Amino acid sequence: xxxxxxxxxxxxxxxxxxxxxxxxxxxxxxxxxxxxxxxxxxxxxxxxxxxxxxxxxxxxxxxxxxxxxxxxxxxxxxxxxxxxxxxxxxxxxxxxxxxxxxxxxxxxxxxxxxx
Amino acid sequence: xxxxxxxxxxxxxxxxxxxxxxxxxxxxxxxxxxxxxxxxxxxxxxxxxxxxxxxxxxxxxxxxxxxxxxxxxxxxxxxxxxxxxxxxxxxxxxxxxxxxxxxxxxxxxxxx
Numbered sequence: 666x667x668x669x670x671x672x673x674x675x676x677x678x679x680x681x682x683x684x685x686x687x688x689x690x691x692x693x694x695x696x697x698x699x700x701x702x703x704x705x706x707x708x709x710x711x712x713x714x715x716x717x718x719x720x721x722x723x724x725x726x727x728x729x730x731x732x733x734x735x736x737x738x739x740x741x742x743x744x745x746x747x748x749x750x751x752x753x754x755x756x757x758x759x760x761x762x763x764x765x766x767x768x769x770x771x772x773x774x775x776x777x778x779x780x
Numbered sequence: 781x782x783x784x785x786x787x788x789x790x791x792x793x794x795x796x797x798x799x800x801x802x803x804x805x806x807x808x809x810x811x812x813x814x815x816x817x818x819x820x821x822x823x824x825x826x827x828x829x830x831x832x833x834x835x836x837x838x839x840x841x842x843x844x845x846x847x848x849x850x851x852x853x854x855x856x857x858x859x860x861x862x863x864x865x866x867x868x869x870x871x872x873x874x875x876x877x878x879x880x881x882x883x884x885x886x887x888x889x890x891x892x
Contacts, residue, residue: 669823698879707870708824710879721877756823758880765812765874766831771823 667692669772670739671757677778678747686742686775690759697740698769699732702754714740715763747779782807782875786883793861793890801856801886803871812874813854815845817867818885824870830854841865861890 670689678684690697695716700708710724714734725732729747734740744751754776758769783806793799805811812831816824828839835847845856854871868887872880 696878700880700882707882707884708880710875710881713877713879721879723877724879758824760878763878765878766829767878768814768826768829769878769880770826771816773823776821 669757669759669770671755671772671775673775674773675776675778677780679780680748681746684744684747684751684777686744686755686757686777687739688742688757688759688772689739690757691761691770694759694761694770696760696763697734698758698760699740699742700756700758702756702774704753708756711742720763744777747777749779752777752779782873782881784871784873784881784883786869786871786886788886789884790887790889793888795863795890795892796860799858799861799865799888799890801869801871801888803854803856803883804852805854805871805873806852807873807875811852811854813845813847814872814874814880815839815843815854815856816870816872818870819867827856827869861888863890863892866890 697714699711702708712732713721729745731743754774756774758771760767760769785804814829815827830847838844871883875881
């Protein structure tokens with residue numbers, strides 16, 4: 666049973682470029698969460714999505730960041746016009762149900778470096 | 781406000797000794813609490829969770845955690861540490877809309 670998959674694992678972008686991060690949840694999971702981990706810090710929630718719906722985006726920066734989870738295909742976290750402060754590890758997680766009693770399963774992360 | 785605190789940045793333990801990694805939380809209502817472990821350049825691995833029931837929860841790799849409602853704590857424990865347990869440990873609380881609220885993490889170093 667494949668786990669949560671994320672690609673690319675490493676991404677280098679120049680300031681002002683766009684970054685697209687992809688996440689395929691575990692088989693049978695329809696709830697996807699994105700978290701950001703800055704160097705030497707804990708993970709911070711960004712957004713929670715179900716298929717074709719954004720449920721909670723309270724952790725997303727107001728500008729330049731967007732997320733989607735289409736009916737077909739992976740979830741995408743998109744960062745437009747990247748800045749150096751966007752350099753971080755971005756983790757995707759999935760769960761089988763949308764209730765807090767279910768643990769979330771994490772992917773290996775995408776490490777974004779902005780030069 | 782919901783929050784998780786891990787008061788120790790690092791815990792050092794000799795191999796074979798018991799270990800404890802501390803976590804306290806703040807939440808209104810019943811807490812759903814989790815422990816995850818992160819190895820270098822890897823994602824987080826689920827260790828165990830407390831939802832309800834017994835205050836002592838057993839998890840993966842010999843880890844267990846003790847839930848204490850009066851002290852609002854959820855400390856991670858293991859009777860005998862291994863060098864391979866050295867990693868970054870995160871305590872987390874399930875918040876609104878199921879998002880996880882993480883502590884800052886505690887680095888566990890087990891010395892031979």
